[in-house]
Structures are given as C-alpha cells and as structure tokens.
Amino acid sequence: MKRQAYSIPYLTWMTIFAVLPLFLVLFYAFTTKQGSFTLDNLIRFFDPLYLNVLVRSINLALVSTLICLILGYPMAYIISKANIKARNTLILFFIIPMWMNFLLRTYAWMTILERNGIINKFLSLFGIKPLSLLYTNGAVILGMVYNFLPFMVLPIYTVLIKIDKSLIEASYDLGANKLTTFIKVVFPLSLPGVISGITMVFMPSVTTFAISRLLGGGQFTLIGNLIERQFINVGDWNFGSAISIVMMAIILISIAIMNKFDKDKEGVNLW
Amino acid sequence: MAEKILDLQNLTKVYEGNTVLNNLNLYVRKNEFITLLGPSGCGKTTTLRLIGGFETPTSGKIFFEGQDITNLPPYKRQVNTVFQKYALFPHLNVFENIAFGLRLKKVSESEIKERVKKMLALVNLTGYENREISSLSGGQQQRVAIARALVNEPKVLLLDEPLGALDLKLRKEMQTELKKMQQALGITFIFVTHDQEEALTMSDTIVVMNGGTIQQIGRPEDIYNEPKNAFVAEFIGESNILDGIMLDDCLVEILGQKFRCVDKGFNQNEPVDVVIRPEDILVTRENNGKLEGYVENVTFKGVHYEMIINSSEFHFKVHSTKMEPVGTKVYLDVEPENIHIMKKVK
Amino acid sequence: MVSRVLKRVYAALIYIFLYAPILILIIFSFNESKSRGSFTGFTLKWYKQLFSDRQIMQAMYYTLTVAFIASLVSTILGTLAAIGIHNMKKTTKKISLNITYLPVLNPDIVTAISLMVLFIALKLKLGLLTMIIAHITFCLPYVVLSVLPKLKQLNPNIYEAALDLGATPSYALRKVIIPEIMPGIISGALLAFTLSVDDFVISFFTTGNGVSNLSITIYSMARRGIKPEINALSTILFLIVLVLLILINKTTNNETKEMR
Numbered sequence: 081m082k083r084q085a086y087s088i089p090y091l092t093w094m095t096i097f098a099v100l101p102l103f104l105v106l107f108y109a110f111t112t113k114q115g116s117f118t119l120d121n122l123i124r125f126f127d128p129l130y131l132n133v134l135v136r137s138i139n140l141a142l143v144s145t146l147i148c149l150i151l152g153y154p155m156a157y158i159i160s161k162a163n164i165k166a167r168n169t170l171i172l173f174f175i176i177p178m179w180m181n182f183l184l185r186t187y188a189w190m191t192i193l194e195r196n197g198i199i200n201k202f203l204s205l206f207g208i209k210p211l212s213l214l215y216t217n218g219a220v221i222l223g224m225v226y227n228f229l230p231f232m233v234l235p236i237y238t239v240l241i242k243i244d245k246s247l248i249e250a251s252y253d254l255g256a257n258k259l260t261t262f263i264k265v266v267f268p269l270s271l272p273g274v275i276s277g278i279t280m281v282f283m284p285s286v287t288t289f290a291i292s293r294l295l296g297g298g299q300f301t302l303i304g305n306l307i308e309r310q311f312i313n314v315g316d317w318n319f320g321s322a323i324s325i326v327m328m329a330i331i332l333i334s335i336a337i338m339n340k341f342d343k344d345k346e347g348v349n350l351w
Numbered sequence: 352m353a354e355k356i357l358d359l360q361n362l363t364k365v366y367e368g369n370t371v372l373n374n375l376n377l378y379v380r381k382n383e384f385i386t387l388l389g390p391s392g393c394g395k396t397t398t399l400r401l402i403g404g405f406e407t408p409t410s411g412k413i414f415f416e417g418q419d420i421t422n423l424p425p426y427k428r429q430v431n432t433v434f435q436k437y438a439l440f441p442h443l444n445v446f447e448n449i450a451f452g453l454r455l456k457k458v459s460e461s462e463i464k465e466r467v468k469k470m471l472a473l474v475n476l477t478g479y480e481n482r483e484i485s486s487l488s489g490g491q492q493q494r495v496a497i498a499r500a501l502v503n504e505p506k507v508l509l510l511d512e513p514l515g516a517l518d519l520k521l522r523k524e525m526q527t528e529l530k531k532m533q534q535a536l537g538i539t540f541i542f543v544t545h546d547q548e549e550a551l552t553m554s555d556t557i558v559v560m561n562g563g564t565i566q567q568i569g570r571p572e573d574i575y576n577e578p579k580n581a582f583v584a585e586f587i588g589e590s591n592i593l594d595g596i597m598l599d600d601c602l603v604e605i606l607g608q609k610f611r612c613v614d615k616g617f618n619q620n621e622p623v624d625v626v627i628r629p630e631d632i633l634v635t636r637e638n639n640g641k642l643e644g645y646v647e648n649v650t651f652k653g654v655h656y657e658m659i660i661n662s663s664e665f666h667f668k669v670h671s672t673k674m675e676p677v678g679t680k681v682y683l684d685v686e687p688e689n690i691h692i693m694k695k696v697k
Numbered sequence: 698m699v700s701r702v703l704k705r706v707y708a709a710l711i712y713i714f715l716y717a718p719i720l721i722l723i724i725f726s727f728n729e730s731k732s733r734g735s736f737t738g739f740t741l742k743w744y745k746q747l748f749s750d751r752q753i754m755q756a757m758y759y760t761l762t763v764a765f766i767a768s769l770v771s772t773i774l775g776t777l778a779a780i781g782i783h784n785m786k787k788t789t790k791k792i793s794l795n796i797t798y799l800p801v802l803n804p805d806i807v808t809a810i811s812l813m814v815l816f817i818a819l820k821l822k823l824g825l826l827t828m829i830i831a832h833i834t835f836c837l838p839y840v841v842l843s844v845l846p847k848l849k850q851l852n853p854n855i856y857e858a859a860l861d862l863g864a865t866p867s868y869a870l871r872k873v874i875i876p877e878i879m880p881g882i883i884s885g886a887l888l889a890f891t892l893s894v895d896d897f898v899i900s901f902f903t904t905g906n907g908v909s910n911l912s913i914t915i916y917s918m919a920r921r922g923i924k925p926e927i928n929a930l931s932t933i934l935f936l937i938v939l940v941l942l943i944l945i946n947k948t949t950n951n952e953t954k955e956m957r
Binding site: 082083084085086087088089090091093094095097098099100101102104105108151154155158159168169170172173174175176177179180181182183184185186187188189190191192196198201226229283284286287289290294304307308311312317320321324327328331332335 | 778780935
Binding site for chain 2: 866
C-alpha cells in the first residue's frame with residue numbers, strides 16, 4: 081500500500097464535515113426558504129441596519145488589534161531579551177491564563193466592571209460616583225484585548241528569539257546605535273511575527289459573539305451576534321448563511337492581504 | 352573473470368518529465384569495488400537507489416545473481432545501503448541500530464549480541480553499544496551506519512557518498528579502512544561519489560556518468576590515462592583541453608604546431624579535442640621549435656608548482672617541480688603518448 | 698538603569714492585567730456570600746457543594762468525554778493523514794493542505810453553523826454525537842499541522858534505511874517513523890484536548906438535547922450570575938494546570954541543560 085493512502089480516512093472525513101457543510105451554507109445563502117435561487121439574502125445585508133453592524137465589528141476589531149500590538153510588541157521584546165531561563169518562565173506565565181476557560185475570564189471582568197463592581201467600589205472610597213463601565217464599547221474592546229493579547233505576544237516573541245544575534249552585533253559594528261538597530265534591523269526582521277499576530281487577533285475579534293454578548297450587553301450587537309440570532313432565535317438560515325459568507329470572505333481576503341506582506345511565508349507556530 | 356552478481360539492463364528513469372537515467376547498461380562482478388562517479392545530477396544516486404529498490408525504473412531490468420529483481424521491494428533484496436547522511440535511527444542506541452536488521456530476521460538474542468560485538472570491533476567502536484546516536488561524532492556515526500549494513504552480511508553493499516560529510520583527514524582514513532574491509536569481507540561494494548580522487552584511490556572499476564548516461568567504464572589507471580572523451584578528461588584530474596586537427600594517423604596540429612601522437616583511425620583533417628594533463632607538459636627555456644609562451648602566473652601547491660603559461664592566447668595549466676618566474680619566455684613540448692586525442696562530442 | 702526599571706514596571710503591569718480577573722475568581726471562590734459584589738467572609742462550602750452539583754458535574758462529564766474521544770480520534774486519523782500528506786505529490790499535497798487549513802482559517806462561528814446545518818440536513822439529532830463529530834473536525838487539522846513539521850525534519854532516508862534492513866513498510870512505520878515523530882503526535886494530542894475543553898462557539902451550535910459542556914453552562918449562567926461553585930471549580934482546574942505546566946517546564950528545562 082502506498083503511504084499516501086494513509087490520508088484517505090482523514091480526507092474523507094474532512095470532505096464530509098468541513099468542505100460539504102460550507103457548500104451547504106453557500107447553497108442556503110443563495111436560495112429562498114422555498115429553495116429557489118435568489119440574491120435577496122445578500123442584498124438584504126447591505127441594508128444600513130446590518131451594514132452598521134459590520135462596520136462596528138470591523139472597527140472594534142481594528143481598535144483591539146491595534147491596542148494588542150501596542151501593548152504586545154514591547155512585552156514580546158522585553159521577554160525575548162531576558163535570559164533563557166527567565167524567558168521560558170515569563171512566556172509560560174503568558175500562556176497559563178489561556179488554559180482557563182475564556183468565558184470565565186470574561187465573566188471575571190464583569191465582576192470588575194459592573195456597577196457594584198470592584199472598580200466602582202474602589203472609586204466610591206474617594207467619593208466618586210459609580211461609572212457605567214460595563215456594557216460599553218470600551219468593555220467589549222477590553223474583553224477582546226484581554227482574551228487575545230497572548231495571540232499577539234507569542235508569534236512576535238517566537239520571531240524575535242530566532243533573530244540571529246550576530247545581525248544585531250553587525251549593526252552595532254557598522255555604527256548603528258540601539259534605536260537605529262531596532263528600527264532598521266530588529267523590527268523589519270520581526271514583521272512576520274507582527275503580521276501573524278495581527279491576523280491571529282483580528283480574526284477572532286471580528287467574529288466573536290460571546291465577548292460582545294457578555295461585556296457589551298444586548299445593545300452592542302456585532303456581526304457574530306447577528307449570525308447567532310439568525311440561526312438560534314429567528315431561524316432564518318438563508319439570511320444567516322449569507323452573513324456567514326460575507327464574513328468568511330472578509331476573513332479570507334484579509335488573510336490573503338496579510339500573507340502578501342509576509343514574504344518568507346515561514347508561518348509561526350500556534351503554540 | 353569473476354561471475355556477474357548484478358546486471359543492469361537498459362535502465363531508464365523519468366521523473367516528472369525529466370530523464371535522469373537514459374538506457375543504462377552495466378554489470379557488476381562479484382567482490383568488485385565499483386564506483387559510480389560523476390557530478391551532481393548525473394544519475395549515479397538514482398542508479399544506486401534502483402539497485403537498492405527505493406525506486407523502480409521507468410523501463411529496463413535489474414538482475415541479481417541471474418534473478419529478475421526489478422520490482423522486488425527493498426526489504427526482500429540481499430543488498431544493504433549506507434546512506435549519505437547515515438540515516439541512523441535517533442531513538443535507538445548504537446546496539447539497537449546495528450541489531451535492527453537481525454531482529455527482523457528473528458536471529459536469536461545471543462547470536463545478535465555476538466554479531467553486533469564483532470561488527471563494532473570491525474569498525475573500531477568496541478564498547479559503544481549503549482551510546483546514544485546523538486552523542487557520536489560524524490565519523491563514529493559513519494562507522495555505525497557501515498556496521499548496521501554489514502552485520503546483515505549482504506552480498507552487495509551500496510554506499511551513497513558516505514564520506515561526504517566528513518572532514519578531509521577523516522575521509523582519507525575512512526577510504527583506506529573501507530577498502531580494507533571490502534577486501535577482508537569479500538563483499539561487492541558499489542560506491543557513489545563525486546570526488547574523483549576518492550574514486551581513483553578506492554575502486555577496482557570506475558563508472559563515469561554524466562547526464563544520465565555512462566561516459567566510460569574502466570580501471571582507475573585507464574580512466575585517468577586514457578579518458579574516452581573531453582568530459583571524462585576534464586572530470587578526472589586536471590587537464591588542458593584544446594582544439595586540434597588530425598593531419599594524419601599519429602600526427603595532430605595544435606595551435607599551429609605539428610605534434611606526434613599515438614592515435615589513429617581519424618579522418619584526414621578531422622577536428623578533434625586534444626587533452627594534455629598538466630603534469631605531462633615539458634617546460635624548457637631553450638627553443639625546441641614547439642609551442643612558445645610566457646609564464647603568466649605561478650602558485651606553489653606543496654608537491655609542485657602550478658604555472659599558467661600563455662601560448663597564442665591559450666592558457667596552459669602546467670604542473671612542474673621546477674619553477675619559472677612570471678614573465679619568463681618558455682617553450683612547451685609533450686611526449687607523443689601523453690597527447691590524448693578524442694572525437695568531438697556534440 | 699532607568700530603562701531597566703521601566704521595563705520591569707511595564708511587564709509587571711501587563712501580568713497584573715492578565716492575572717487580575719483570575720485572582721478575583723479565586724478570591725470569590727472562598728467568599729461566604731453568594732453575591733459577586735463584596736467579600737463577606739472566608740468559606741470552603743462552595744468546594745464541598747461543587748461535587749454534589751448535578752449541573753456542573755454533568756457539564757464536566759460531557760466536557761471530558763468529548764475532549765477525550767475527540768482528541769483520541771483526531772490524533773490517530775491526523776497522524777496517519779500527516780504521513781500520507783507528507784508523501785504526496787505536489788498537486789494532491791496542495792489540495793490536502795488547503796482542506797486542512799480551511800477549518801483553521803475559517804471563523805469558528807462559520808464552522809459551527811455550517812456543521813449545524815449539515816447535521817440537520819443529515820437528520821442527525823443534535824446532541825453528544827454531533828458535538829463529538831464537530832470537535833473531531835476542528836481538532837484534526839491541528840494534529841496534522843503539529844505532526845507534519847516533524848515529518849519534514851526527519852531524514853528522508855530513515856524510512857528507506859529500515860526497508861533496506863528488511864523491515865516491511867508497516868513495520869518501518871510502527872518502529873521507526875512513529876517513534877521519531879512522537880513529540881509532534883503528543884503536542885498535537887494535547888493541543889486537540891485543550892482546544893476541545895476550551896471550545897464554546899462550535900459546541901454551542903452543534904449540541905442540543907440538554908447536552909452542555911462547561912463553556913455552554915458558564916455562558917448560560919453568566920448573564921444571571923455565575924454560581925460560586927463554578928469559581929471553585931475553575932480555581933481547582935487553574936491550580937492543576939499551573940502545577941502541570943510548571944512541572945513540564947521544569948523537566949524540559951533540565952533536559953536542555955543536560956544536552957549541553
């Protein structure tokens with residue numbers, strides 16, 4: 081038996097459970113409830129009501145990604161500069177929270193942010209009136225940054241520690257100071273990590289529905305919530321499928337764009 | 352003449368539209384040390400892999416002791432291979448690596464112990480049984496790979512550039528050792544290399560290959576002294592290859608001068624390639640009526656000097672123990688038997 | 698020196714940000730009062746009640762069952778698949794890899810609803826079985842992607858060397874290839890297990906019939922307020938993971954030291 085044949089069970093499985101379902105979704109997106117072809121579902125999505133949801137989702141995801149990058153890059157850099165033993169421990173402590181159920185961690189933020197929450201309790205000690213922190217855009221962004229920050233730090237860190245030390249020494253040797261070396265050598269070399277970090281934060285941010293549901297409350301609907309509602313509450317699979325197709329297209333296009341930037345397609349481990 | 356052990360007939364191998372081996376015919380005699388020599392991509396490794404059974408030919412047949420083994424899988428062939436990067440199993444220690452083949456043959460535990468021990472002694476690694484592969488040096492891994500193959504007592508041992516990863520000194524040592532082993536065990540060795548010096552030192556027979564075809568088969572001396580064509584001449588040792596015209600039997604014109612030679616059977620005034628080894632060129636200061644030139648460059652090479660001598664804009668490479676300073680006007684001559692005439696290859 | 702202090706402060710702030718919510722969960726797991734507002738006194742009663750809470754125990758059971766089956770099946774299928782894909786020719790390899798990347802790159806929610814649509818189209822009742830199938834599907838690519846690099850690192854002649862020494866292809870696979878790629882298989886299995894335990898979105902859409910894993914249970918509780926028993930459970934789980942990871946880290950650290 082040829083060794084290629086070992087992949088047959090897997091490919092069969094994936095064809096049935098990964099490829100076929102997408103065609104089903106595609107089918108629903110372009111048909112009416114009665115099963116005849118239509119573009120109405122897609123057109124309906126371009127109603128300002130729904131388009132706003134899309135724009136808000138992308139905006140929030142972009143802001144979260146940017147914050148993750150700003151917070152995460154220096155962190156990755158600091159960790160990568162530590163000695164090997166400290167480095168492993170520091171990165172381990174970055175991974176540990178990810179092992180805790182993300183809904184629980186998000187829930188914990190509710191406890192911190194709510195009206196009777198820890199922050200407001202603390203502020204009241206100084207006579208400051210309680211602020212409404214929960215159920216705001218800010219809370220949703222916070223939830224995204226909190227949950228996805230490690231996805232930014234880990235790939236950047238992985239690339240940074242792989243950079244050949246002699247390149248940095250060469251830069252010093254050629255007369256560059258620390259800052260110039262960073263701008264001209266280290267940062268450009270770390271770009272593949274930055275790019276995969278951006279992709280890994282932006283993707284789940286734009287598609288999440290649990291974080292917005294818990295921290296954003298009912299009124300901050302994101303595109304993920306919209307899909308959820310079509311399938312779970314409204315039962316309009318056709319429209320739900322159309323939204324999913326649009327979302328998939330956005331994600332795949334942004335990945336393609338990101339890959340264009342990533343010249344040496346090395347790909348960073350998910351670990 | 353000893354009997355044939357291996358016979359390759361009309362072997363052709365095509366990979367994704369590229370012909371890497373083109374109608375190769377070759378036989379190997381028992382107890383012979385035969386070397387497949389050529390530049391990378393010449394088809395030598397493919398030939399070896401066909402013999403090992405890792406590839407099947409696109410067309411052609413392979414006979415082993417008269418039996419057709421063309422489509423026999425590797426684990427049923429009585430040949431063993433020493434791979435280029437050794438391919439030792441990193442998860443097994445030295446003993447288990449060597450015992451791997453014996454265990455598959457259900458050899459008794461006590462015999463395995465004895466045979467592995469004997470092999471380790473043969474490759475000078477006595478006492479290394481329990482060492483991990485990763486703790487061995489390149490040369491030691493090499494020896495384990497040889498022991499792992501030889502312990503199965505193959506009739507033919509295939510060696511795919513086994514010394515390529517070793518440093519020069521170690522390589523020379525291993526060359527002598529391998530040759531000794533081959534003579535002591537009486538096993539046929541088929542050795543693949545791109546290093547012409549290695550081939551000349553070790554082999555009984557050399558097969559020079561290029562572009563998927565055999566260029567020349569012969570004893571090392573014959574290949575060196577009587578290269579069949581310009582490719583072989585250039586690949587084996589250093590040489591000066593000039594355009595010449597065959598004026599008559601045993602008379603060739605090079606750079607406008609007539610030279611006596613020993614080759615016959617060419618057409619009159621046929622253009623030919625003329626090969627002269629650097630060490631065969633005689634340099635004098637007296638005008639001998641032959642080629643006139645001047646020394647362009649001199650390099651000291653240890654046993655000899657290498658001089659580049661420009662004669663009518665042809666740059667001769669000359670090896671000599673006597674040095675002429677740069678700029679000296681000199682005269683070149685070559686003994687008739689050292690002038691090798693070859694048909695032009697298109 | 699100023700920059701060094703600055704770096705430490707910065708790192709410390711980030712870690713505080715990461716651990717603050719976890720710390721709060723842990724503190725509240727010892728809180729006398731059921732309310733999440735204020736700490737009224739120390740108690741261990743939630744830890745005792747945890748084990749008699751049917752809902753939580755049930756969710757725990759489903760979570761572990763699904764994770765165990767999904768990671769086992771996906772590790773076996775995925776490892777075989779990786780070996781197959783590694784030996785494929787260019788075009789078939791490309792197609793197989795694209796199929797593999799599909800669920801990884803696709804948003805979770807799209808994978809989730811597409812599977813739900815499929816299950817309903819196939820008239821499969823949503824429940825434990827559909828959830829297991831869904832988990833296998835999204836775990837499989839991660840196993841394949843953890844094993845493939847190990848195969849690439851392998852000296853290609855190793856398999857041939859085994860055949861050369863008389864091993865049949867299946868013997869060579871079992872005794873040579875599998876042991877060599879074991880680290881990749883193990884990390885694939887661990888990845889599959891943790892992804893499965895942590896999954897919410899896909900489980901949410903592909904289950905039914907009262908079958909809820911921990912994530913779904915927490916999600917449905919979150920708006921009303923989470924039972925303090927959940928805090929206790931997460932504290933226990935967190936400590937287990939913490940100890941395990943630190944132990945693993947210690948041993949690998951020691952190994953790297955011995956290598957030198």
